[in-house]
Amino acid sequence: MHPPHLKQVAPFGEWDSPIAPRDMATGGLQLLSPAYASNGSLFWLEGRPTDAGRVVVVERTLGGLVRDWTKSPFNVRSRVHEYGGGAYWITQGEDGSPLLWFVDFVTQRVFRQAGSDRDPVGVTEETGARHRYADGVTTPNGDWIVAVRERHEGERAIDVVNELVAFRTDGTPGTHLVAGGTGDHGGRIPPADFVACPTVSPDGTRIAWVAWDHPNMPWDDTSLWVADFDQVNAVVIGEPWLLAGGSGNGEAVTYPAWNSDGDLFAMTDRTGWWNLHRSTGGAEPLASVWRVDRDCAGPMWGLGSAPYVLLPDGSAVVVALNGADGHVFRVDVQLGMANAISLPVSQIQAPIASSGLKVALVASSPALPGSLLEFDLEDANPSSTVTLVQQGAVQVASGSVSVGEPISFVTGDGARAHALFYAPTSAEWVAPTGELPPVIVLSHGGPTSAVGSGYRLGIQFWTTRGFAIVDVNYRGSTGFGRDYRRALNGRWGETDIEDCISAVRFLAESRRIDPKRQCIMGGSAGGYTTLASLAFRPGVFAAGMSDYGIGDLEALAAHTHKFESRYLDTVVAPYPEGIETYRDRSPLGHADRMTTPLLLLQGEEDRVVPPDQARSMAKELDRRGVPHAMVVFEGEGHGFRRGATIEASYQMKLSFLGQVLGFAPVGIDHDVTVLHHPRTS
Template identity: 45%
Template sequence: MIVAPYGSWSTPITSELLLSAAVQLREVRVDGTDVVWAEGRPAEGGRTQLVRLDAAGNRTDLLPDGFNARTGVHEYGGGAWWVRDGVAWFVNWADQRLYRLEPGGEPQALTGEPAVPRGDRWADGEISPDGEWIVCVREQHAAEGGAAAVRNEVVRLAAHAPSKPEVLAAGADFASSPRLSPDGRTLAYVRWNHPSMPWDDTELVRLDLGSGAETVVAGGSGESVGEPRWTEDGQLLFLSDRTDWWNLYRAEPDGTVTPVVEIDAEIGWPAWMFGAARYAVLADGTVVFARVRGGYDGLALRLTNGQIVDLDLPFSIYSDLRVEGPSSVVVVAGSPTSEQIVARIDLADGKPALTELRAPRDLGLDPALISQPEHVSFPSRGVDGSARTAHALYYPPTNPAFEAPAGERPPLLVVIHGGPTAAAIPVLQLGLQFWTSRGFAVVDVNYGGSTGYGRPYRELLKDAWGVIDVEDCLAAARWLAESGRADPDRLCIRGGSAGGFTTLAALVREDTPFAAGADHFGVSDLAALAAETHKFESRYLDGLVGPYPEAAEIYRERSPITHVEKFRKPLIVLQGSEDAVVPPAQSEVIVDALRARGVPVAYLLFEGEQHGFRRAENIRRAVESELSFYAQVFGFDLPTEEGIDPVLIENLAG
């Protein structure tokens, strides 16, 4: 075993491996005996390809070159494609038009060129029971007026030829999840209005397509409902957090609501993207559902007699549960030791039988090299200074070929997820193993406001963004340093988007324990974000900070740019040039301020990238630059065989 300082260990988990045949599995559908899924491919410019697997095991890429199944609705997208009887419908990223693709054919546009380029966007579609119509969400952008002029509606259009869309539901600021009853006469959909987000206050609406009469089935102030789904016999199921956990309910014809699954665990997930499917109903009425408990996902059954049975499966995260045949489901799933896969789970005999349909790539790694997460809970403080508990996933430095010099403690990366209403997930992420296999400890923090611990925990961030999240990240770092699992002099913090804001906010704290940070397209000026961002999040800060401009002083006080004189720690900033969620100006204002003050700073602007990096060359350059940044700041050497180009750090002495 080689003795070498933490951070300098050589590893087969290089930036090249991160991208070698890497794909991001996003959604899955069942089409007769075929299974279709979406793959995000960094090596193809980050485009989303649709892949069909037939019953004979033949795998076919559906989209020809130049097409990318990705929608810009809400900017985060999701639900950009759907299939039936061999035909695929998809939204193309470049022009945001809706296309129809027959087997062996070329994509045919169903929607015309909008008046504003990419101004008509489509998502979350479904084919009517008779196969003649599509119902979906349409988002229309005007030439002027910004976010205030964007209109979101549920529309119907012909499934097989161009047609003029018919508006079915309008008036609310947002709509999602349009789902038709088996007889095609009733539409269920979810709506909400500013300043609520879909995890705050939403309504489930039942629309009679004959009379146009609408009935609010569930939801309202203080309740988040979502994922409506009709059963084959015409029952309407949906998720609601009315008991503080997203659980499963049934809307009765008389207007009452009946619990189907009520447990102290989270079935639902924040609707950042369209098309979620966290539960499925088998032919006999058995419900298969995913649920998060203690930071880990699990799969369970709700039998027809009401009994809940947990399934013994080797996964810790599930998404896109789809029924396949009478007794099986297809899912996207992953574990701490496996990247996400597409799998079939057959439940015919009451004991799950697993078949991999889209296996993970063969990484060729020694299993002993994989750092497995430990769910940890640690003491933190509330807004009023009171004691409370926060949560995280802790990954120890792991590499069987190396050990550190006696007495040395590892540098720690405190990782902050985006959202901020999201969560750290316990699935194999080479982007984290890239660090642990080099001798870094990593803690992925589920700070107050994160999903997976019930609505009260999620609402800890109300009016407290930049306070609770920062407090929990500082607390995680200190707790690990005090317990001997991290070097108190080499604590680092990194995050993207909302996590980038928390990174910056933590670094300007007078009592920050952090020695360096990495900001990936993060927010530095809250007031500018409120004025510049897209419609979906244009009122998000009302709940996280306060209404603007009434709370302008709070915005000023919590914005890292306001406290630039407190920046003393080195910072690397990575930004996409076409980011519409957090525009480049948000990064550049903080970089310019640090340059002027002589604080060590590195800045990389990636041309053509949006909110998050999708191109292979940019992903590789970003992670290598961040590693080079820490190596220069902390003074350890990088493995020469990787040929990592050092990043330029301005104002770095010596």
């Protein structure tokens, strides 16, 4: 009989973790966007931090061979809306083999590639990345590609035009307008600030797309347009008709798709939840397919991410969400009945792909990193057919995995908010009796977004060291219905802060965390919540860490990119009429109230939150003698992609917290210098 395993004792924060900062780079393979070719080959994207963050197209052939298609230095990423998506699509070559179309990150040109061993050929003109493409779809006759194009005619947001254009699949030079943009001169094609999701009917006689105008975002108020279409010349015939949305009543319609019978499907939140609807022939009003009080779609930050797929037998695969977690259902679109498909995952990432009744998706569970899975609905028990095609991040031993516990708590105005709590977990270490763990509050980006319970190496990095994590789905998060999503409207910088603070108060009252070692961390919009919490609720948190966070709302409204240039009109106040609200809620303008040590990490090439935001905050903190550190990474944009940057950022965060909270972290090679801190000054 073996003696029980004895754990070593060390204070929280000083545990020796199996996840090193280097693992955050080398173990962070990102899997995206599965798609099938007509011959049944499965394609997907891999984001590789160890290859300077390059994104490549990968194929698994019918024979099971896995191979790269993307040759260096090509990088498959679109910059439409800055967030991209829809950066590749597959058509059928003349010999029936897959034909790849992709957008190159540097040039933003569309390239055609006829095989994994063939050189890509550019099919759109070289513009110095002034013209960007995404979300392409092929006409049924195979002659044309219809895609979103974003034209940058100047440096300002108002100089950007978003439109649907068509170009030849044979590479013949030239493009022409299909929809959106400034519209056509005859007035038949209505102009639009934004267009997305082009889809052509199977017989090539109709086309549908989604459009919206400032100040709306695609989850606020959109229009679903349909038009008769001439696929021989790739032009709209007659006047398009508005099928849904566009009335100003706040209906957000997204992700249209035709089935083989020529009916048009789309997601709309007209019931308060994003549910699947259908229009007969694309002419009759949208009618509900499956009514469920669950969101079946998320916010359209990226293009090409339809959260459902239509199958040849007339059914659909749909994901019903709870926050960012979800369950997969097979829906009979005629009867409106749904059957759950039991899969060993909790979080599914759109898009979903299908070939016949085979389905592929990227998903994760509390113990499984984001992975590409495939299953077969031909089988009466699809869960028994699940195949792991490719796995993403590094896994740690099951005894060291912290599983998110859903919590719900009372917050401001007597409302309820949601979060996931991750307790410190290690197979090898335990804290001294009676010690409570430090906690890091994670405030997610967006802010119109959500977090789920799928395995994330970035959370396990902290929990295996003895930190607790509370990942907050504050009011305004998606996946909880339209009312919850809109609870942030006009209250960003208030509601989100209140919910993050209520989360740690709830945990402290139940003695699950140390209230004297509460920290907060977030990136982008989550970085704003971090900075705002330190400015407007001083004394609550012992440390803050902001990745490319927003410190000056007015500067963001004036200088950010087109896609989000009017976002704050909804979540803060109309600009410039509400300029005083912007100033009241900008952390930079209230930095005189900030006393909490702060780490600022920023990308030099960030066009969403320009680096001047971080520099201005650091300058003000330095002037006032507040402990802080700032690091700006060359070559990085909005979100860190390079392995060296990712590794360095985790080294710096661990070093920073060690200095501020007074513990000796294990496994860091260098310290970050915290200015004006007694331990480093």
